[in-house]
Amino acid sequence: MDDDKTFKALGDPTRRKLLDLLCEKNGQTLGELCGHLDMRRQSVTQHLGLLEDANLVSVVRRGRERLHFLNPVPLQMVYERWIRKFEQQRLALLHELKTELEGETDD
C-alpha cells in the first residue's frame, strides 16, 4: 500500500470531485464523468489514471466503455495510519501546548 500515491491522488480538486461524482453514482463511464467537468476528456483520463494507480478507483471495461468504481479501502488506511494516530494524541497535545506556553514565554 502506497501512502504517497494515495495522498498525491487526493491532493487535486478535480480528482476529489471525481471521487465525489462516483460516490453519488458508482460505475460511471469516462464520457459520463467528463460531462460534469469543464475539461477535455484526455485530462480526465489522466486524473482517473492517477486515481486508479492509487487504487482509489477500479475500472471495468464493458464493450467500448470504461466503467469506474470507487474503492474506499485506501481511504480507510489513511484513517488508520493518519487521522486516528493524531486524534489519539489530540488532548494530550493541547495540554502540552498549554504547559509549554505557560512555562516558557516571557509575556
Place this chain on the structure above:
Amino acid sequence: MDDDKTFKALGDPTRRKLLDLLCEKNGQTLGELCGHLDMRRQSVTQHLGLLEDANLVSVVRRGRERLHFLNPVPLQMVYERWIRKFEQQRLALLHELKTELEGETDD
C-alpha cells in the same frame, strides 16, 4: 476551512514526515526539525509554511526560536468530510459492483 490546502499539504512526503516528527515530540524548533531531514533549512521552512497555512501546524515564537505544534483539527475534518462518507457506502458499493458486473458483461 480549506479542503484543498489540507490535502495539498498532506500530498508531500516531507510534510507528512514533519507531522510525524511533531507527533513524536510536539513543540520542536525549526532547527530541531531540520536535524531529522536531509534538506536545507530554507526548504523545511517552506514546507512548514504550507503546513501552517493549512492550519495543520501552529507556530509560537520563543525568543529567537520558532516552536511548532501540531493541530489535528483539519485532519478530523478530512475524516468527517471524506473518509466517513465513503466508508458508509462501502458495502453498498461492493454490492452494486457485483450486480453491475453480473448483469452487464457479455462474458
Place this chain on the structure above:
DNA sequence: ATAATATGTAGGTATTTACCTGCATGTCAA
C-alpha cells in the same frame, strides 16, 4: 462495410513546486 461513438496514445506548453544559494535580521550571552 460504413458511420457514429467511446476510448487510447503521443506528444507539446505553461504553471506550479521543491529544492537550492546568498544575504539580512533579530536574539542571546559574555
Place this chain on the structure above:
DNA sequence: TTGACATGCAGGTAAATACCTACATATTAT
C-alpha cells in the same frame, strides 16, 4: 558591544504537473 546562533527573505533552477491538440484504435448499429 560583539560574536554566535536561530530564523527571515529574495531570488534562481530543474522537475513535476495539469492542461491542451491531433491522431489512432476499437466497438456498436445500420
